[in-house]
Amino acid sequence: MQLKSLTAILPLLATASAFPSLIARENDSNQANKSKTCVVPAGGSNATDDTPAINKAFTDCAKDGTVVFEEGVDYFVMTPFRATNLSNVDIHLKGNIHLPQDIPTVQAIVNATGTAWLSGVWMSLQGDDVSWYGSKNVSSGWIYAYGQAWWDKNAENPTGTGLLGRPHLANFELNNAYIDGWKVRKPIAWNMAISGTNFTIKNTIIDAFTSGGFPFNTDGFDIKADGVLIDGFTVSNGDDAVAIQSGAANVLVQNGYIGHHSHGMSIGSLGQNQGLFASVSNVTIRDITVDGAVYASRIKSWVGGQGLVSNVTYENFRLNNVTFPIFVTQTYFNQGSQQSQIENGAVTGRPNNSSVILKDISFRNFAGNINYYDPGDRSCVSDPCWYDASISDRENPGTHSVVLECSNSTTCSGFTMENIQVFPQPMLEPNVICINVGEESNPDLGFRCPGGNYNGTFVAV
Numbered sequence: 001m002q003l004k005s006l007t008a009i010l011p012l013l014a015t016a017s018a019f020p021s022l023i024a025r026e027n028d029s030n031q032a033n034k035s036k037t038c039v040v041p042a043g044g045s046n047a048t049d050d051t052p053a054i055n056k057a058f059t060d061c062a063k064d065g066t067v068v069f070e071e072g073v074d075y076f077v078m079t080p081f082r083a084t085n086l087s088n089v090d091i092h093l094k095g096n097i098h099l100p101q102d103i104p105t106v107q108a109i110v111n112a113t114g115t116a117w118l119s120g121v122w123m124s125l126q127g128d129d130v131s132w133y134g135s136k137n138v139s140s141g142w143i144y145a146y147g148q149a150w151w152d153k154n155a156e157n158p159t160g161t162g163l164l165g166r167p168h169l170a171n172f173e174l175n176n177a178y179i180d181g182w183k184v185r186k187p188i189a190w191n192m193a194i195s196g197t198n199f200t201i202k203n204t205i206i207d208a209f210t211s212g213g214f215p216f217n218t219d220g221f222d223i224k225a226d227g228v229l230i231d232g233f234t235v236s237n238g239d240d241a242v243a244i245q246s247g248a249a250n251v252l253v254q255n256g257y258i259g260h261h262s263h264g265m266s267i268g269s270l271g272q273n274q275g276l277f278a279s280v281s282n283v284t285i286r287d288i289t290v291d292g293a294v295y296a297s298r299i300k301s302w303v304g305g306q307g308l309v310s311n312v313t314y315e316n317f318r319l320n321n322v323t324f325p326i327f328v329t330q331t332y333f334n335q336g337s338q339q340s341q342i343e344n345g346a347v348t349g350r351p352n353n354s355s356v357i358l359k360d361i362s363f364r365n366f367a368g369n370i371n372y373y374d375p376g377d378r379s380c381v382s383d384p385c386w387y388d389a390s391i392s393d394r395e396n397p398g399t400h401s402v403v404l405e406c407s408n409s410t411t412c413s414g415f416t417m418e419n420i421q422v423f424p425q426p427m428l429e430p431n432v433i434c435i436n437v438g439e440e441s442n443p444d445l446g447f448r449c450p451g452g453n454y455n456g457t458f459v460a461v
């Protein structure tokens with residue numbers, strides 16, 4: 001299973017010559033300024049949980065320290081660890097980290113932590129001035145999460161959307177974070193959530209390629225932080241490669257390859273909780289190659305939410321076999337989960353009385369082809385499929401270069417599209433879907449959505 005995924009990913013890496021080095025920087029200028037080094041001891045097998053030793057290393061080296069996971073050593077992180085109150089700490093992952101392989105063992109731990117956001121997170125870091133260095137060695141510095149066995153058991157959940165009691169891999173609440181060379185194999189669900197300020201994340205590899213069941217909810221990065229650079233990444237997954245969520249601001253994501261059944265470079269979802277004002281501003285996502293994904297670029301907000309997304313640019317996207325190159329919906333819902341009104345409220349009848357406003361959103365320089373012959377992926381367990389649910393033109397799957405589905409004529413404003421050269425695979429004329437796209441609110445859209453409704457002709461300008 002590991003071999004299969006490697007062979008799937010390596011040819012793709014080989015084509016990524018325009019990307020910055022995928023080799024992690026193991027060193028930084030700050031390294032000298034550490035008063036203490038804590039080498040994490042290892043028990044050597046999964047009969048010994050290394051988490052107590054990891055917690056001790058982070059406690060001992062919490063201030064001006066360096067925490068080292070040694071080269072050639074396998075660490076068995078059998079229970080979650082949480083390192084808090086870090087200050088000026090470097091972390092070097094030179095060996096490999098392994099999560100438990102036994103599913104009921106993990107589920108019991110996750111179940112015991114409840115259902116709140118971040119329950120069951122396996123690796124947590126909190127503090128200021130924290131750097132994480134992966135390994136330059138291709139066979140070490142990995143985190144092995146063993147998600148394949150979980151995905152292969154999707155059917156055991158009656159909704160088919162993945163086993164319950166899944167852990168999320170990492171949550172970082174940090175100010176001034178530098179993460180270089182984060183490498184993960186088969187994350188069971190979300191890979192990394194970040195909140196705080198000033199993150200630089202370089203040279204990431206997330207391998208959620210599946211040889212069997214669909215890798216539901218294997219988000220790459222969930223971003224709620226202010227001041228984020230994500231530069232250089234290879235993500236093969238089955239959910240958002242990047243999900244920019246409420247609280248995110250001043251975000252630049254660049255030089256990425258995303259593939260497999262990825263759900264693309266997303267903003268959202270936003271407005272699920274109707275009582276909270278969702279906010280995202282100043283986001284640029286550029287120089288991205290997308291292969292075989294359902295979406296390339298996407299913005300998703302819920303009916304009846306409130307908030308503002310402003311100043312977003314998607315530019316320089318290269319696409320192959322992508323079902324929806326540009327997709328904006330203000331009637332998003334979450335397949336197979338409770339469609340809550342306000343957090344854990346009622347399931348149905350969200351009042352359609354407000355919307356998260358989307359303002360000043362640009363898409364530029366998209367080139368490539370639309371997945372015409374076999375659109376979508378294997379994540380569908382509903383009819384209509386979740387990714388077709390809001391679309392008024394389901395008869396023509398695999399032909400839409402642009403889907404803009406707004407709540408009313410003013411909720412999407414200042415949208416611009418320039419040089420969108422994407423075509424259904426037989427090189428047909430692409431369709432667009434416009435719903436409630438006000439012409440007055442979007443004078444520079446780049447094509448006409450007459451009457452604010454669908455008109456099957458794409459007029460590039």
Ligand SMILES: *[C@@H]1O[C@H](CO)[C@@H](O)[C@H](O)[C@H]1NC(C)=O
Binds near residue numbers: 026027031
């Ligand atoms: C870090 O860099 C310094 C100076 O460039 C070098 O002397 C040191 O050996 C490096 N450390 C590691 C672990 O690579």
Ligand SMILES: *[C@@H]1O[C@H](CO)[C@@H](O)[C@H](O)[C@H]1NC(C)=O
Binds near residue numbers: 033064087088
């Ligand atoms: C080392 O880091 C501390 C903060 O932990 C800072 O006060 C000090 O100025 C730094 N020293 C150097 C030489 O960078």
Ligand SMILES: *[C@@H]1O[C@H](CO)[C@@H](O)[C@H](O)[C@H]1NC(C)=O
Binds near residue numbers: 073
């Ligand atoms: C890379 O890591 C593997 C496994 O720890 C080790 O056997 C090998 O010697 C390392 N290679 C280099 C060049 O350090």
Ligand SMILES: *[C@@H]1O[C@H](CO)[C@@H](O)[C@H](O)[C@H]1NC(C)=O
Binds near residue numbers: 063087
């Ligand atoms: C956090 O660490 C600082 C030293 O860096 C220490 O003074 C403080 O007591 C610690 N706080 C907690 C809650 O552990």
Ligand SMILES: *[C@@H]1O[C@H](CO)[C@@H](O)[C@H](O)[C@H]1NC(C)=O
Binds near residue numbers: 105
């Ligand atoms: C320990 O590892 C063995 C395989 O080496 C695996 O079968 C077993 O499930 C693991 N135990 C846990 C609790 O993950």
Ligand SMILES: *[C@@H]1O[C@H](CO)[C@@H](O)[C@H](O)[C@H]1NC(C)=O
Binds near residue numbers: 104105
């Ligand atoms: C964890 O909870 C889920 C349902 O929430 C259940 O399907 C699973 O069997 C539980 N597993 C354990 C080991 O408690």
Ligand SMILES: *[C@@H]1O[C@H](CO)[C@@H](O)[C@H](O)[C@H]1NC(C)=O
Binds near residue numbers: 176200
């Ligand atoms: C942002 O974080 C980096 C470490 O990655 C640090 O060098 C830099 O000083 C931080 N910037 C600010 C404004 O704090």
Ligand SMILES: *[C@@H]1O[C@H](CO)[C@@H](O)[C@H](O)[C@H]1NC(C)=O
Binds near residue numbers: 250251252284
């Ligand atoms: C917008 O975000 C970028 C990072 O993508 C940052 O360089 C720039 O300063 C931000 N602009 C404002 C006005 O904050």
Ligand SMILES: *[C@@H]1O[C@H](CO)[C@@H](O)[C@H](O)[C@H]1NC(C)=O
Binds near residue numbers: 282283284311312313
């Ligand atoms: C809007 O986005 C552009 C491009 O990233 C950036 O240069 C500018 O600072 C942003 N403006 C604001 C007000 O955030």
Ligand SMILES: *[C@@H]1O[C@H](CO)[C@@H](O)[C@H](O)[C@H]1NC(C)=O
Binds near residue numbers: 354355408409411
């Ligand atoms: C459109 O929706 C916005 C946001 O919910 C609302 O403020 C506005 O009044 C609505 N406009 C129309 C014409 O319905």
Ligand SMILES: *[C@@H]1O[C@H](CO)[C@@H](O)[C@H](O)[C@H]1NC(C)=O
Binds near residue numbers: 371374
């Ligand atoms: C496009 O992706 C679909 C899966 O969604 C796959 O079945 C098909 O073979 C791919 N086509 C090409 C040309 O890569």
Ligand SMILES: *[C@@H]1O[C@H](CO)[C@@H](O)[C@H](O)[C@H]1NC(C)=O
Binds near residue numbers: 448450
């Ligand atoms: C769609 O809009 C284009 C551009 O305004 C126009 O030329 C074309 O006739 C329209 N097609 C239909 C079917 O209304």
